[in-house]
Amino acid sequence: MDRLLEIAGTIADTEVTAYLLRQDFVLYGLVAIALLGLLAGAIGPFIVMRQMSFSVHGASELALTGAAAALLFGLNLGLGAILGSVVAALIFGLMGARASQRDSSIGVVMAFGLGMAVLFIHLYPGRSGTSFSLLTGQIVGVSEHGVVQMAVVAAIICVTLIALYRPLVFSSADPEVAEARGVPVRAINLIFAVLVGLAAAQAVQVVGALLVLSLLITPAAAAA
Template identity: 55%
Template sequence: MNRIFDFSDYGALLALVHNSLYAGALLGLVGGLVGVFVVARDLPFAVHGTSELSFAGGAAALLLGANVVVGSLVGSVLAAVLFGVLGARARDHNSAIGVLMPFGLGLGVLFLSLYEGRAANKFGLLTGQIVAVDDPQLVALAVISVVVVATMLVLWRPLLFASLDPELAAARGVPVRLLSPVFMLVLGLAVAMSVQIVGALLVLALLVTPAAAAVRVSHSPFVVPLLSVAFALVAMVGGTLLALGSSIPISPYVTTVSFAIYLLCRLVARLRRPAERPGEPAPAQVAEVL
């Protein structure tokens, strides 16, 4: 248990991970916002596929001595382009995504096996690192966060409409075909950010679980994103604080907190009256709001 929870030098260690806390807050904001549309558009499988190619790009950069953030971005953008071409809803193309996922993971494993540097760098790409966020990396994460959040704010209303009822949105003049690849690019940027902190294997805990928990307790298009961001922030920052001083990677803490929030939201939903049926808002309701 001392390896899992050891707060004897907590104060001294806290001063060493302020960049990680800032990065966690940025990831919570971005992951919570993007996750709303990942759930609405039924894209968890695409998130996992994007993370595999982001992992391959980061591993290639590590092998070549290049910037790992840039490598992850290249891999994520490549995945976003490929998945965006497949159509508006990745669930119709799961077989194609399933083909690309093991290919990306295989490339990443190959690159890491050829890498002769520190083993912690290899392990961190898969499971995350708590103290590896330096100032240049934090600046890069902040810039990506600004781009993602600004894009989401501009596209929020039409993207929400197109995610819940693409046929009705198209009839109302929403550019549904254009929004799909644009969102996939935004998703690729969010995945590339997340891989740097929580690792490629556990990105779903940040980009899916908080939003999935939020839609269990609310169907409001205004409340769900607020709850999703709040849940993601608690998971990231809380997981980071719990992991501080432990020899265990950060990702198990983040995933555990995120899953606990999801279970709590399911319990709240079960205790409510069946007639309320929280979940995704009906398309007609969204159309009235928009």
Template identity: 55%
Template sequence: MDKFFDFDKTIEVLQYDFVRNALIAAAILGLLAGVLGPLIVSRNMAFSVHGTSELAVTGGAAALLLGVGVAYGALAGSIIAALVLGLLARRGSEHDSVIGVVLAFGLGLGVLFLWMYPGRASNKFGLLVGQIVSTDFTSIVLLSVCAVIVLGVLAFIYRPLMFASVDPDVAKARGVPTGVLSPIFAVLVGVATALGVQTVGALLVLALMVTPAAAACRITASPVRATILSVVFAEVAVLGGIILSLAPGVPVSAFVTAISFLIYLGARVFSKARATA
């Protein structure tokens, strides 16, 4: 057990600036993921989040190859992916197949870009599992600006978006512009997903964007309470995951996903116990 958690070493590592920066970035990301998560779950967009996160790798790999910031490349890749998916998947029946097609093509490009990149292998690996040491003041500024924009836009469209998520047919009949709201929300999710790539990596960004919200939705049907619980669960998972990963030097994503999964299991047990009580 001491191999995986050394309290004294963890306290020592917490004194470093890059660790404090990572915790600040993670707290912002947890807030974003927690707020967006219940809407993602209610709109059945988990596969979209997965596809967008993988295509963020393509953008990040292209940025490595061009010598620009990985965060900007991942952000551009996610936004482009969200727009392409939104434009091509107009009908729900073809949604998953379109994601699969675009995802395969994007990953192929990403693999090519990473193969062409002559730099360190750790930079390539960081795109997949996260790299908290790369979190600096510039990254926090970018994350903060993006978070403010995402939350601001979401606050403006939240009510009609929630209506369209719960009952899209009735919402459309009552004049809600569902055709406009869907791509806007997809872009918001794309931005948040790209930011998550920097912390937990593309392969496991679902641990933050979907799992906490799925756990919250098992406990309550209230959108407000589900959002609050989702934010709490996401913060516990990402902050706890970073702190637990410090001493052993294990990739952050390993702990983040483990905590998220345990929270989800606990929510399912609680839900089942309440239903049988």
């Protein structure tokens, strides 16, 4: 009897799984996390090598600011997150080369951006759940448009990393020698900062601003 109940339970679980896999929101969520896994695996090692972990956290906070502003003014959340994150990444890329200077500047900008995000969310007159999802993410809320946007951004990031792979590795491992050999280190730094901003913006929409650092840094740091 117990065996029959176990078999019946297994069949029921299989039917539930098959039913869920026929739902659009489940399929969109699976595609979204697959794309995020691809992004994290491609860009994470360079972030760790360049000691830009704090920059990722700052970019995710500013992505939250951009998304919150878009939410308040009735614009597309994804584009708002991308704009906020890319602007933040460019600001971080233009800061001092020394880690101590960069981290201090990122801390100041991040605090200002987080305060603005809280203000925008407070002023938003809609449902509080929509606002809270910006912090924690909402995997079941990924739409077809969001998946397409994420796929385009993932393609841009991967193609750029492939095109710049050799000078990017050189400038990441030893920027002084790379610059002496004629590698445009500053331009590569700005391009990579934009890529980090794009990746952080995509992750914010799925896992939230609070977990972007874990997604983009932890696997790469463990591998290193």
